[in-house]
Ligand code: AMP
């Protein structure tokens with residue numbers, strides 16, 4: 292066994308250190324990013340059918356009650372509860388029918404009942420519906436032989452949404468339920484915020500673009516296919532932003548400057564991959580500094596330790612410029628940093644309220660190696676076992692192993708202070724998939 296010898300080289304902080312000084316905690320980084328991002332203000336008015344996944348620019352109040360009128364929740368007989376004596380027994384005269392969409396025009400008098408179907412408007416003078424299974428009825432009368440609770444089987448007017456009620460506040464995203472509620476309120480047009488525009492480029496002299504006819508041919512020696520472009524494009528598409536693809540930019544300051552400026556001119560946010568680790572600092576980092584106010588952070592996380600964040604001025608400098616994220620180059624780090632930082636940033640720019648990403652408690656089935664001093668996002672497969680959420684590792688966790696991401700259905704979040712996980716220990720999980728599409 293070789294003993295570790297003291298090094299004569301003065302070492303700089305790196306991701307091999309167990310605890311690095313001056314690392315920025317993930318939550319603090321997210322807070323600093325949020326503090327500097329201003330939600331978009333431009334709005335547009337759309338037909339409701341075109342507004343899925345868009346963000347409301349203004350509050351919506353209910354113009355009327357939903358349901359507009361009290362109606363029956365069941366097929367049965369509408370009665371005035373006071374027509375039933377204490378014994379619960381009564382024979383009432385049938386005076387008409389209330390269909391869904393075709394109300395009974397008259398008014399119920401004492402001792403009368405109206406045949407009513409689900410959704411049918413409650414006739415004036417009726418307050419209760421007795422279900423058809425609980426009566427004996429013929430053409431002319433209906434016999435009831437048990438007590439009925441007043442108001443039973445009636446949906447009150449406004450019980451879903453009351454007239455004048457604030458239904459949604461500005462910043463609310465229009466998902467399936469929201470579109471349905473707006474439709475029920477007769478609101479056919481909505482004013483929403485413009486979609487966020489994101490410009491995207493990857494950096495690296497080693498990168499090669501895919502051609503449609505590439506068909507599995509290996510890249511030239513020492514090169515690799517630009518997989519981050521596809522990963523980023525899919526992540527951005529999932530967020531419903533408008534994406535501007537600026538291609539592959541070589542590791543060269545002038546080209547990087549030009550791409551950053553173009554991105555800032557055309558988009559609200561510029562996202563890049565690669566070129567921000569110490570080895571790239573000389574050429575790419577300088578370009579970032581030259582075109583904008585960009586900070587390089589070492590985040591207390593793995594993967595994804597280096598991250599650049601800031602703003603790039605527009606050419607004429609009159610406009611506020613675009614926000615900028617320089618993500619690491621490693622494919623897993625790209626995804627993890629995107630999910631932890633870029634996604635909340637886009638959420639904020641799009642006008643939605645901030646929210647910390649969801650982390651659920653789970654029991655680990657695996658031994659997970661981990662050093663203290665940083666949060667780790669390992670790839671996991673979670674499932675429910677005997678009513679409990681459990682999670683297993685996908686195996687080796689290198690930041691370049693993108694296949695670990697596709698094998699996973701969640702990220703295992705291991706907190707900063709933890710120095711290793713044994714089977715049975717509690718960890719956090721961030722599920723990849725939610726229930727509601729979009
Ligand atoms: P960098 O941060 O530029 O040093 O990139 C780190 C590593 O990530 C590189 O050595 C590549 O293996 C990988 N990488 C960088 N950019 C890409 C990309 N666009 N697609 C796939 N892998 C990439």
Ligand code: MG
Nearest residue numbers: 494495565566
């Ligand atoms: Mg690179």
